[in-house]
Amino acid sequence: MQRAALFRGGDAQMAAGDLGELLVPYMPTIRVPKSGDRVYKTECAFSYDSPDSEGGLYVCMNTFLGFGREHMERHYRKTGQCVYLHLKRHVRQKVPGASGGALPKRRNAKLFLDLEISSDLNSDDFEYEDEAKLVLFPDHYEISLPNIEELPALVTIACDALLSAKSPYRKQEPDSWEEELQASKHAKTLVQLDNGVRIPPSGWKCCRCDLRENLWLNLTDGSVLCGKWFFDGSGGNGHATEHYRETGYPLAVKLGTITPDGADVYSFDEEEPVLDPHIAKHLAHFGIDMLQMQVTENGLRDNDIKPRVSEWEVIQEAGVKLKPMYGPGYTGMKNLGNSCYLNAVMQAIFSIPEFQRAYVGNLPRIFDYSPLDPTQDFNTQMAKLGHGLLSGQYSKPPMKSELIEQVMKEEHKVFA
Numbered sequence: 390m391q392r393a394a395l396f397r398g399g400d401a402q403m404a405a406g407d408l409g410e411l412l413v414p415y416m417p418t419i420r421v422p423k424s425g426d427r428v429y430k431t432e433c434a435f436s437y438d439s440p441d442s443e444g445g446l447y448v449c450m451n452t453f454l455g456f457g458r459e460h461m462e463r464h465y466r467k468t469g470q471c472v473y474l475h476l477k478r479h480v481r482q483k484v485p486g487a488s489g490g491a492l493p494k495r496r497n498a499k500l501f502l503d504l505e506i507s508s509d510l511n512s513d514d515f516e517y518e519d520e521a522k523l524v525l526f527p528d529h530y531e532i533s534l535p536n537i538e539e540l541p542a543l544v545t546i547a548c549d550a551l552l553s554a555k556s557p558y559r560k561q562e563p564d565s566w567e568e569e570l571q572a573s574k575h576a577k578t579l580v581q582l583d584n585g586v587r588i589p590p591s592g593w594k595c596c597r598c599d600l601r602e603n604l605w606l607n608l609t610d611g612s613v614l615c616g617k618w619f620f621d622g623s624g625g626n627g628h629a630t631e632h633y634r635e636t637g638y639p640l641a642v643k644l645g646t647i648t649p650d651g652a653d654v655y656s657f658d659e660e661e662p663v664l665d666p667h668i669a670k671h672l673a674h675f676g677i678d679m680l681q682m683q684v685t686e687n688g689l690r691d692n693d694i695k696p697r698v699s700e701w702e703v704i705q706e707a708g709v710k711l712k713p714m715y716g717p718g719y720t721g722m723k724n725l726g727n728s729c730y731l732n733a734v735m736q737a738i739f740s741i742p743e744f745q746r747a748y749v750g751n752l753p754r755i756f757d758y759s760p761l762d763p764t765q766d767f768n769t770q771m772a773k774l775g776h777g778l779l780s781g782q783y784s785k786p787p788m789k790s791e792l793i794e795q796v797m798k799e800e801h802k803v804f805a
């Protein structure tokens with residue numbers, strides 16, 4: 390066909406209407422994404438290819454599934470779908486000394502794909518440019534989208550809607566427990582009673598029972614009272630909370646946690662651990678010198694203060710210099726917010742030979758027999774993830790587990 394040669398250059402001259410004519414046979418297969426449609430324009434259904442990948446990403450104009458170069462053929466074979474929107478983010482190293490680098494990256498008009506800029510590439514040294522074009526299979530005709538005004542209205546609308554559609558991947562907020570503690574609203578204005586109470590550096594006991602651990606010092610009146618019963622076995626009769634209900638004195642510090650760097654402060658009123666920026670002054674009021682506390686802590690045996698070298702620090706290999714590993718089997722997964730547990734389970738599962746054989750070994754079969762929407766298929770997403778982890782192909786940039794997480798959620802509802 391002579392048209393192939395005509396359109397391949399992208400800037401070839403053509404009369405208005407020719408492009409429309411070319412698309413006519415395919416018009417019934419081109420859909421405009423509606424609000425309920427998931428538009429997979431950031432990641433291939435079968436691999437971790439994205440518009441950042443060398444071959445870019447092909448988005449089916451009928452199902453809005455995304456495919457990397459090596460996986461779109463399968464979709465074409467299965468469905469006969471010919472029209473795809475090809476998305477590609479080009480990354481170029483900037484010529485040193487070239488002017489015009491003052492444009493802030495995010496406002497660069499050349500970027501219209503909703504992708505993260507890889508943190509590996511210093512954005513001052515690289516420039517990005519997004520490209521979108523319609524590709525017609527199997528002959529691979531390309532229609533650059535600057536020609537959009539010459540296309541049939543339906544195609545223009547469909548391309549616009551696809552490019553502006555929200556990614557089906559939910560972006561989660563970071564773990565709230567990982568956030569910094571907030572200063573208590575009571576810290577600044579806390580009134581401390583001049584009742585002469587002096588707290589000794591050791592030998593504490595609850596004022597209302599015999600407990601000698603899990604004790605809290607109320608910062609208003611200096612009363613020492615036991616905390617609640619916790620899962621970690623640190624027992625308590627809840628006398629500190631009881632005292633708050635009677636008095637409304639809002640802040641308490643846990644005895645045994647006081648060091649020159651700070652202390653664990655709880656706000657009964659705000660019902661959460663808080664920061665007390667005036668903790669040194671509040672402790673001094675009851676005769677506690679923060680700077681002395683670390684010195685005496687080790688000497689305190691009678692008050693059962695255990696050294697705080699926790700299992701947590703051991704598990705995390707705290708203080709140990711770790712070397713990043715790359716290659717097959719050393720591929721990491723991105724934490725999408727509360728997905729670290731899922732990542733860890735998946736890493737463990739794919740270290741087991743039976744799982745490797747069942748999913749990665751059977752990958753071609755699983756992919757060929759996958760349902761029309763592979764993004765919702767458990768086997769497909771397991772094979773995809775296993776291959777991603779074990780092939781080493783994605784060993785450099787951290788991977789995402791978005792689709793497997795979605796599928797797991799849908800299948801089991803427990804990963805909430």
Ligand SMILES: [Zn+2]
Nearest residue numbers: 595598615628
């Ligand atoms: Zn008590």
Ligand SMILES: [Zn+2]
Nearest residue numbers: 727728729730
């Ligand atoms: Zn987590």
